[in-house]
Amino acid sequence: MLHTSRRYTLEPSPERFVLQRSVGTTAELSPKQVLIRVAAASLNYRDWLVLHGVRDNRAGLVPLSDAAGTVVAVGSDVSRWQSGDRVSPSFFSAWHDGAFRPHHLASALGGGQTEGVLAEYIVADESAVVAVPEHLSLAEAATLPCAGVTAWHALFERGQLQAGETVLVQGTGGVAMLALQLATAHGAKVIVTSSSDDKLDRAKALGAWQTINYRRDENWDQAALALTDGQGVDHILELGGPQTYARSLNAVAHGGRIAQIGVLTGFDAAPHITPMQFKNASIHGICVGSVAHYARLNQFITQHQIKPRIDREFSFEDAPAAYQTLADAGHVGKLVIQLN
Ligand SMILES: NC(=O)c1ccc[n+]([C@@H]2O[C@H](COP(=O)([O-])OP(=O)(O)OC[C@H]3O[C@@H](n4cnc5c(N)ncnc54)[C@H](OP(=O)(O)O)[C@@H]3O)[C@@H](O)[C@H]2O)c1
Incomplete structure (x- = not known):
């Protein structure tokens, strides 16, 4: 079933991109994919660089790499997840474990060739997401995939x-x-x-x-x-x-x-x-990390009951203000955009 999804895309303007709000449609799930309803996304310095880059292949791309949310549908062959699971997609959707390889780079979410997460619904391979630690809110979990x-x-x-x-x-x-x-x-x-x-x-x-x-x-x-x-x-x-x-x-x-x-x-x-x-x-x-790194990070965070520091949260409508706050550099820790 296709879902309409509020989202932002990067649209070209002279010498940089601008954020444009629109409504898109999620792709049909393939057998090994899950549909995630995004609850929160977080910003990284990279996202400011992406907005101010002038690479043509970013036009129309959904930005941001970091999110957490809830599985709302699964493909016919998905075995790891079910509806209701709290999950977070890994920064590189193709780097699962082992050594980093050149082809992993293009799978970075929201930076060049792969759609990002600043959308109400996103589709991910079941092997490219990790479970959110129980003691974290989805906003806290959304701070982790890149930083x-x-x-x-x-x-x-x-x-x-x-x-x-x-x-x-x-x-x-x-x-x-x-x-x-x-x-x-x-x-x-x-x-x-x-x-x-x-x-x-x-x-x-x-x-x-x-x-x-x-x-x-x-x-x-x-x-x-x-x-x-x-x-x-x-x-x-x-x-x-x-x-x-x-x-x-x-x-x-x-x-x-x-x-x-x-x-x-x-x-x-x-x-x-x-x-x-x-x-x-x-x-x-260091270039972020693999799905296996992310899973081990979450084990450590669970063992030590660590709560990431969120400096400020923004509504979906205020996403451009979140970008500007990142650029102004007054924050300590992370800036989060709520999608609910
Ligand atoms: N290689 C990777 O995989 C990877 C992954 C994530 C991030 N990064 C990079 O790591 C850097 C940090 O990213 P982030 O998302 O954590 O950034 P961020 O949240 O935007 O934090 C930026 C902070 O860095 C501090 N800063 C700015 N200029 C500085 C300087 N000259 N010397 C020391 N500190 C300075 C400022 O804090 P104060 O006011 O407290 O000094 C500023 O608030 C960025 O360059 C980003 O591109 C790389």
Whole structure:
């Protein structure tokens, strides 16, 4: 049965896209697909980049990658799910487990070639969704597919984070605050950098071990070295990019790990990385994660009863305001759009 579905699409305007509200129709379910009624979606910095990109193949695409909702219909061969199940689609619909392969990239939801989730109803393969932890609301669960899985992949799957180790996250956005919550639950000591003392207070309330205001203290790498008795930080989530990288290289511990994740200061070429060899340190390139990563993240979140921090919720009609709030960068944690 086909469903009409309120949704947003990306429509071209000079030098960027604009969000356009419309009503579409869901596709007929194939035997292995499920129909999900979306309850909430969340925003990532990527979604602002997508809106301001000029790639032709995005015209008409439903944006956003992160959502949670309820299964309302299943295809004839679906065995894992039934109507009423609370689920969340994985960021890459084609990356289920194992190594990342080139063809997985195009399956990223809401970015280029694959429809996103800012719609009342979405269709997903049964193998590309995970169960929502019981203790989470659907809004909380909607914060996880990109930011949560990225933080999990960086710290636990690749980083092999150990209790007692130090972690540094840059800023107080979605990836940083979820990483703070996950690492703290595991017994790690997290340093948070931010442009704002007020935001740092909110990070402390989430468990930050130490904080550095990088506006007041531009030499935050020196501050991080001082906080770790000159040893350096075991795990740095590099979210800034070209303007923060040199300091991350300086602040990372011997034998430490930098997770290369973000582009908050742009896409310029990386800095001089030779110092990494004299520290026997590693750089891990991270691109969100697989369905298996997402399932293991949810196990950890359930075990530790972690509740992701939602800064603000918006109605479906106010989705453009949610995008602008993300760009204004006053949030701590995640911004959510409610679809009910
Ligand atoms: N590779 C991947 O798989 C992956 C996945 C998710 C996200 N990302 C990337 O990771 C970055 C963060 O994404 P997000 O969605 O978490 O962002 P977000 O929620 O929009 O958070 C952005 C925050 O970063 C902080 N910030 C801005 N400029 C900074 C700078 N120069 N140095 C340190 N902090 C800075 C600000 O917080 P303060 O005011 O507190 O400083 C800002 O509020 C983005 O570049 C995004 O594209 C990559």
